[in-house]
Amino acid sequence: MQMQEVKTRGPYAKGVAKREEVRQIALETFARRGYRGATLREIADEAGLTVAGVLHYFDSKEELFTEVLRLRDAAAVEITGPSPRDAAETLIRVVRHNATVPGLVHLYMALAVEGAVEGHPAQDYFQEHFASLSDWIEGEIRELQSDGRIKLQVQPEMLASIFMAAIDGLQLQWLHDPSIDMAERLSCLWNELILSPEQT
Amino acid sequence: MQMQEVKTRGPYAKGVAKREEVRQIALETFARRGYRGATLREIADEAGLTVAGVLHYFDSKEELFTEVLRLRDAAAVEITGPSPRDAAETLIRVVRHNATVPGLVHLYMALAVEGAVEGHPAQDYFQEHFASLSDWIEGEIRELQSDGRIKLQVQPEMLASIFMAAIDGLQLQWLHDPSIDMAERLSCLWNELILSPEQT
Numbered sequence: 397m398q399m400q401e402v403k404t405r406g407p408y409a410k411g412v413a414k415r416e417e418v419r420q421i422a423l424e425t426f427a428r429r430g431y432r433g434a435t436l437r438e439i440a441d442e443a444g445l446t447v448a449g450v451l452h453y454f455d456s457k458e459e460l461f462t463e464v465l466r467l468r469d470a471a472a473v474e475i476t477g478p479s480p481r482d483a484a485e486t487l488i489r490v491v492r493h494n495a496t497v498p499g500l501v502h503l504y505m506a507l508a509v510e511g512a513v514e515g516h517p518a519q520d521y522f523q524e525h526f527a528s529l530s531d532w533i534e535g536e537i538r539e540l541q542s543d544g545r546i547k548l549q550v551q552p553e554m555l556a557s558i559f560m561a562a563i564d565g566l567q568l569q570w571l572h573d574p575s576i577d578m579a580e581r582l583s584c585l586w587n588e589l590i591l592s593p594e595q596t
Numbered sequence: 597m598q599m600q601e602v603k604t605r606g607p608y609a610k611g612v613a614k615r616e617e618v619r620q621i622a623l624e625t626f627a628r629r630g631y632r633g634a635t636l637r638e639i640a641d642e643a644g645l646t647v648a649g650v651l652h653y654f655d656s657k658e659e660l661f662t663e664v665l666r667l668r669d670a671a672a673v674e675i676t677g678p679s680p681r682d683a684a685e686t687l688i689r690v691v692r693h694n695a696t697v698p699g700l701v702h703l704y705m706a707l708a709v710e711g712a713v714e715g716h717p718a719q720d721y722f723q724e725h726f727a728s729l730s731d732w733i734e735g736e737i738r739e740l741q742s743d744g745r746i747k748l749q750v751q752p753e754m755l756a757s758i759f760m761a762a763i764d765g766l767q768l769q770w771l772h773d774p775s776i777d778m779a780e781r782l783s784c785l786w787n788e789l790i791l792s793p794e795q796t
Contacts, residue, residue: 432713505709512702512771513632522772550788557769557776558785564768565761571712572722576757585758588750589789 415453418443423464423471423500431502436460458517461507465521468500483536484559484586491563492579501567508564530556540591547592555590615653618643623664623700631702636660658717661707665721668700683736684759684786691763692779701767708764730756740791747792755790 421443426434436457440450454460475493476486494501511518533556540546548555562585566578621643626634636657640650654660675693676686694701711718733756740746748755762785766778 502709502712505712508768509702509705509709509771512705512768519772526769526772548788550784554781554784557766557781558762558789561762561765561769561781562758563761563765565763565765566757568708568712568764569726569757569761571709572719572726581754581757581761584750584754588748589758589785 411453418445418450418453419460419463419467422460423467426464426499426503427497428499430499431506434499434503456517458507458510461503462511462518462521464500465504465507465518465525468504469525483532484590487533487559487563488579488583488586491566491582494567495570495574495578498571498574502571505564505567505571526560529560533559537590545591548590559585559590611653618645618650618653619660619663619667622660623667626664626699626703627697628699630699631706634699634703656717658707658710661703662711662718662721664700665704665707665718665725668704669725683732684790687733687759687763688779688783688786691766691782694767695770695774695778698771698774702771705764705767705771726760729760733759737790745791748790759785759790 418439422434422439425439425442429438436447436450439460440447443450450460451457454463472490476489507518508522510516511522513519530553534552537546537552537555541548541552546555559582562582566576566581570576570578618639622634622639625639625642629638636647636650639660640647643650650660651657654663672690676689707718708722710716711722713719730753734752737746737752737755741748741752746755759782762782766776766781770776770778
């Protein structure tokens with residue numbers, strides 16, 4: 397490597413690359429081994445590091461786990477296809493995909509609850525997660541209301557919050573009973589309860 | 597005590613009474629001190645016991661905490677009034693009350709996620725919780741569908757699941773942002789999205 401950018405060469409670059417590698421391995425470990433199987437020890441083994449070695453790249457287990465959620469969000473575009481314009485349909489697809497990776501659903505739910513404590517490393521992630529998701533869904537609802545496709549005279553913020561709540565609540569029910577079809581139920585909420593019937 | 601029932605006298609009766617007392621104290625500690633403040637140590641102090649003393653009455657911390665949820669359910673009738681006939685209105689009231697006891701909401705959500713692991717002491721509680729809540733809401737929805745108050749041709753089980761999911765998901769959002777009015781949003785779901793408009 398002969399590149400001259402100070403930030404991307406030498407020990408620092410190796411550190412950044414290794415941190416990325418550990419994060420990717422952690423995500424794969426959650427996906428493959430499930431929530432209980434993805435211990436810090438297991439992740440360290442997979443990465444060829446000791447637990448202390450892993451914690452050289454992340455301040456805490458909680459920080460690493462939160463970074464797994466960020467990486468998973470970044471990968472969502474691969475699940476749903478590029479530039480999705482329809483927030484609801486995209487989220488229904490994400491939820492359908494989630495049913496194939498229970499370990500990541502469990503991690504998301506566990507950090508969502510733990511992260512509600514002031515100062516937890518996941519707190520910022522969830523603040524941003526809820527805010528950006530809400531903005532996205534609200535924007536779509538506002539458009540559909542002005543097109544007359546949603547006739548409900550309900551604040552977009554309220555509908556977006558209900559839709560997001562259903563996603564999280566269905567994931568919780570599904571962790572207890574994997575026979576539940578989360579995507580079907582979420583689709584029902586959007587298509588039967590929120591959208592107005594098409595004029596025939 | 598001169599009662600002759602073997603089960604309710606002597607050391608055994610004292611054990612049962614003490615167990616009940618610890619459970620009640622644990623519930624009050626969660627309500628007053630919040631989720632993070634209600635450590636096993638704090639609960640033991642409040643009960644005038646050591647931690648080992650508390651664990652003489654419960655197999656584990658998780659069992660005690662699950663018993664707190666059961667006690668809270670039993671107390672729900674005091675919150676909502678006796679023999680509520682309207683499931684949705686009752687649950688909206690419970691959620692409104694929950695906004696006054698964040699420690700118990702946090703405990704419920706934390707155990708709901710932890711309890712999704714096979715063999716966790718809260719697993720049975722949540723199986724029963726989801727099943728009985730679903731039955732109750734489904735029954736009401738079925739009645740309202742036959743009365744024409746709900747015109748949606750959607751399976752009662754599906755609507756009940758969405759309503760329950762919204763309760764849990766809204767509680768999760770609220771843990772991150774206590775300015776959210778959970779009861780208002782849940783009421784919107786029921787009254788605007790599920791119930792059909794009244795004929796005028």
